[in-house]
Amino acid sequence: MKKLFFLLSWLVFATCQAQQPTKQAENSGIVTVATNPLPFLQDSLFISQLYQQTLLEGKCYENLRYLCTKIGARFTATPQAEQAVRWTKSLLDSMLLDSVWLQLVQVPQWKRGKAEKAHLVSKKGKIAVPICALGGSVGTGAKGLQAGVIEVKKIEELAVLGEEKIKGKIVFFNQALNVTYFDTFEAYGEAGKPRRNGASEAAKLGAVGVVVRSLASNLDDLPHTGSMTYQLNVRQIPAVAISTNGAELLSKQLVADPTLQFFMQTNCQRLADTTSHNVIGEIRGTEKPNEIIVVGGHLDSWDLAQGAHDDGAGCMQAVEVLQLFKKFNIRPRRTIRVILYMNEEFGNRGGITYSQYAEQVQNSVKHLAALESDRGGFTPRGFNVDATPDKVQAVAQWLPLLKPYGIYFAQKGGAGVDITPLKVVGTTLIGYVPDSQRYFDLHHTTQDTFDKVNQRELKLGAAGMAALVYLIDKYGI
């Protein structure tokens, strides 16, 4: 009954819109609505079928179970990452797509090594704290590193303190996520600077190591890893993440005993580049085969956990989109291409390599749009569009079709790390945006495991992505 009511409401809405003066075309700031409501009514019925099919028989949840529990962590340049490449290729092969292939990607190599540990050494003795090396960091070596600690919140404070107070010390970046932001990704982006660039900035002033507060929404004992980079011609010093509880403890102990020292031992190392692959499959378009709509996620994960939300979920949702096209026997007008990118977490070589290919072929092949799911497999909210305002509005015009399934906004915003390099060829970049409240409790930790993914939430995302790809294919963008 509710669905019927919605359809009728939509018909009335679309009809009213059609009767409005058609000023829309003159003003790119206004949502453009098709003047004939009937195609949208058909779309509404079809999208309802897409959701029903996914919720009843969608494969993404069971595929994700396999990826997470049978293959597990898929850190770039590990045997498990290669196993994931082979398994997802065979999965695409089994779907009888028009083409399935692997794209060679040169990838960096970094190994965590074993026996990471850390403790505070204060007047009262040693207190162990949970840490992990940041991805890309040099190790301390077997002897470890021990030094006094200086605490700052933000990178900008380093210049104020100057070399005199920093030299020979371990810099402790204690910048917490701003919990007052509704969108936790906004807080993550803001608080993430010390993790990404803190080591080199501290080393320039003579620091011997950095300890970075985990980028977590909550207080607990999990260290959150993540990538860091060194600037050229700056001494490379070890960098670790400390759990939020550990950060709180360290901060308090520093007040009680400013002379305390921090000991850390990590055994990570950078190795020579090697090769891996992006996994790609497509259904060829019937009318415009050289216009490509990409849908994807990244196949690699961090080494600490199964990468269930980050980003096994996105990969299996992207695969589901093509599975739905096959299930309903839709021959798309344009080519729908799924890409499971390699190495998002630690270099983005998969995304860069694919965009280089897209650039090479741009005279004959147009990458019209790219949709990525890399914000976890949580309940749907909307889409971010990284393109001109008219493209944001193009997506927004379809929201009435998606609102019954919890997708209610299209806004200007970051789309996804893997697809962002496609900007060079003018692709409309779209990020699927699920609810972000729980993501940074487990992001880049040992707890990003399959059991944290809810089947319905995951499937609703896949169906919403399929609906958007269907609409872009049908109407263009």
Add this chain to the structure above:
Amino acid sequence: MKKLFFLLSWLVFATCQAQQPTKQAENSGIVTVATNPLPFLQDSLFISQLYQQTLLEGKCYENLRYLCTKIGARFTATPQAEQAVRWTKSLLDSMLLDSVWLQLVQVPQWKRGKAEKAHLVSKKGKIAVPICALGGSVGTGAKGLQAGVIEVKKIEELAVLGEEKIKGKIVFFNQALNVTYFDTFEAYGEAGKPRRNGASEAAKLGAVGVVVRSLASNLDDLPHTGSMTYQLNVRQIPAVAISTNGAELLSKQLVADPTLQFFMQTNCQRLADTTSHNVIGEIRGTEKPNEIIVVGGHLDSWDLAQGAHDDGAGCMQAVEVLQLFKKFNIRPRRTIRVILYMNEEFGNRGGITYSQYAEQVQNSVKHLAALESDRGGFTPRGFNVDATPDKVQAVAQWLPLLKPYGIYFAQKGGAGVDITPLKVVGTTLIGYVPDSQRYFDLHHTTQDTFDKVNQRELKLGAAGMAALVYLIDKYGI
């Protein structure tokens, strides 16, 4: 920056609305928007503060921790329920409200007893299956009950089968939740008929017991309890819920061996009514103290778990609303009254008793609006309004203020069991609607525990409720 952008957008939006021809008043189907944008701009700023305060220093999460882990399950007429009454009264006392009191409620008494168990008895032997008695059911007694089984999906099928096929049998209601509905409460309402009324309908045709498939969104081994009632002058037969995996197994085994028998043993019993209390506190209105805005949840839970989502979450969110009014030193125009109802799960005596009081005093005290949170402490989505269309629109007009925090709809719909009896005094009934995808994985099971509640999701709900109460108090409804 985003907040500032929102505020400016809102100003532009409200100004544009103000410039529209003011036909709105003539048509109750159209959202009414205030013609002066400035009050709403102030509201937007204040609501932002409400959210910031709640996310930074809100007490609901830690209060819920205490309620769930120190007191635990709070089934009506148990010592824990009484402990919860005393603790929440002292919590309200500590907030320095204008009045705090207990309202006497006559409550029913039912005890589960120990050693619930069940198994299939087929040609191949016994297979144990997870069950629990439905609340209100008679027990089987120590000997248990064993009989052949007849499976149906819906109550309506009983009449087709008739007494001949049902007499002496245990009826197995195997109606699954329809997973294709976006709103899992819609599926719950539809599939819940056998649990609520199946026993008496089966007994009329000679059944000796009923086994009801758990009202769960997923497949697992948890039986979900819930209330059932017997019709007058119909034989009372034992009723149990079986886990969804158990239901699947039973259904398959019945195909393989239609002569299989089902054994169940439950030791539950109904006892004489006793007394308990609704817990009530209020901040008196300065201008219209006899206009009441109620905000509440239910303090009782099922006996199987901590009742974290159902409905400790709603209670602690309701308390937070008043805490926010105190924190910001808001003297409301109307009286804001928090009510923590007793016995929602098993008779709704708290809600009924309060509405009887409201009816008695209606000549001098107007219950303007009542807001309930009883759909779990999940991430926000919207509000259901159980009132005339103009009230739905009254809530909808404020959505632009709440959309930045994930609240994007106001729709006609069920508000909450506890507040529904207030319909007799014409109260506008409003239900806070969080995301429903995960709720029926754990609803009424042993897994409804504190660790399943996300702090941010819970707090966002509390802040959204506070914002709505603030707006209703300021503008009326």
